[in-house]
Amino acid sequence: MAAVLTPMDDDGAANAGLLAEHCRRLIEAGCSGIVLLGTTGEANSFTLAERQALLEAVLEAGLAADAFIVGTGCCAIEDSAMLTRHALSLGVSRALMLPPFYYKGVSDAGVFAAYARVFERVNDERLRAYIYRIPQMTGVDVGIDLVEALHAAYPSIVAGIKDSSGKWEDTEALCRRLGSAIDVFVGNETLLVRALAAGAAGCVTATANVNARAIVELFLTRERGDAATLERSVAAARATFEAFGLIPALKASVAQTTGVRSWRNVRPPLLALTDAQERDLFKRLGATDSSPAFPAPIKR
């Protein structure tokens, strides 16, 4: 699945038309779905009204509601509940939920209570909640025991986790312990093959915005002898984007491939790459053994 970028005009306004077009390309490139308004989508840099409008726009553009998981986790429980109810009202039942991420050093019981209160406020049995574990950003870990407790308390609601912790030992333990009960998505295609072997459902990744075809290919051919070569290639591409700042670098790359210059825009505190950084990025991408090309349809 692709963690989709959110395009914006030069004045910072989200561009829903470009977003819908990009989502369609990602699906055509073989992604099995799209995570809208996650970390890669700069969700927390948008107002709640903007977030709702973006989801409405991609659905109005004809994309299928069941293709999406939408980010709805905020610091305030009522905000998370509101966004989640809004998604459900549009037929999007899968929500990716950050824990409240302002306070640090909070207890597992406190994080459990926050999720529980959101579920109760939403009060809709269609909800399929995906816990969003990304302690590098939130400073609040949602560890295996906590996920297990949430799933035990809300077995029909807690449908999965996106584990972007990046710590393979933790992720592996999570896959083994919970992979048969819920969907475990890793947040990084470099862990995809290992994670699938350990019980994961797949990966949700930012680099799919520019490299979907290769990542889908890796998923499909992972048991073949040459999968390791492809794995090294997607890892090299990812490392290059990460070196320049994942979100601005991916946006620069989409701008280049589409010829739509405004794709470079990000909202502060992120900054767009400078022209010099862009030239460097494209030079380095050209020099790797991977050539992350624009996602094109893959034959399955």
Add this chain to the structure above:
Amino acid sequence: MAAVLTPMDDDGAANAGLLAEHCRRLIEAGCSGIVLLGTTGEANSFTLAERQALLEAVLEAGLAADAFIVGTGCCAIEDSAMLTRHALSLGVSRALMLPPFYYKGVSDAGVFAAYARVFERVNDERLRAYIYRIPQMTGVDVGIDLVEALHAAYPSIVAGIKDSSGKWEDTEALCRRLGSAIDVFVGNETLLVRALAAGAAGCVTATANVNARAIVELFLTRERGDAATLERSVAAARATFEAFGLIPALKASVAQTTGVRSWRNVRPPLLALTDAQERDLFKRLGATDSSPAFPAPIKR
């Protein structure tokens, strides 16, 4: 200045009546002002509408607009701008502004751009912005160079900083370098006397909710020989509250002193103290040489 707690009913709804009453007591106890909806006030656990309603309520209750600094910094620039404009429309010109706090590892230039965009969106020369430095929560430091650059670019707007970093060397450098240009508030009364000597304007502290009288006394008598004894006493009280979790422990203490049980309530991910923890807290407070009593008027 007191970083005021936000009281809430058992269903989690903010109780504006209790808040206004408490603010009035804090002013009567000698606080020179009130920081509303900061970290202590659980600002980020409230929706934007709730935050606006709380500010309106305390002003409608007759408290002076110029007694307040109100927290308006959010992850999304448009949210920060909207809350700030709202405060200004009510005559509250002082806003305490967190940097966007979702992304980590962002550049100083990115944080600068975020503040700059808020100031430009607010576009009101009455604004007096106080930078909120609390990297323990935000994961985003706003260091001395960045504050200086912001003040240089927006000299009439950037009026101060609340430095809750808790690192004395940094705070001291900040006081010495910027103390004559802007109001430097430390976030902790245990640093108050040292900070004032280095050029700070004062402190904004959570413990003033229960210990305002002693802290004001420390401010007033800091050059007397017995100030060190009082300093140790307020520090001991603070350490006790911190050991139990500052916000829930302070709320438990206000609940006890006012007899209003609902004062104990917090919003997840924070949790109220258990009855056993409360008993422990009060036992330990009784055992310290400080007896943080309910703030009562102080003669000046």
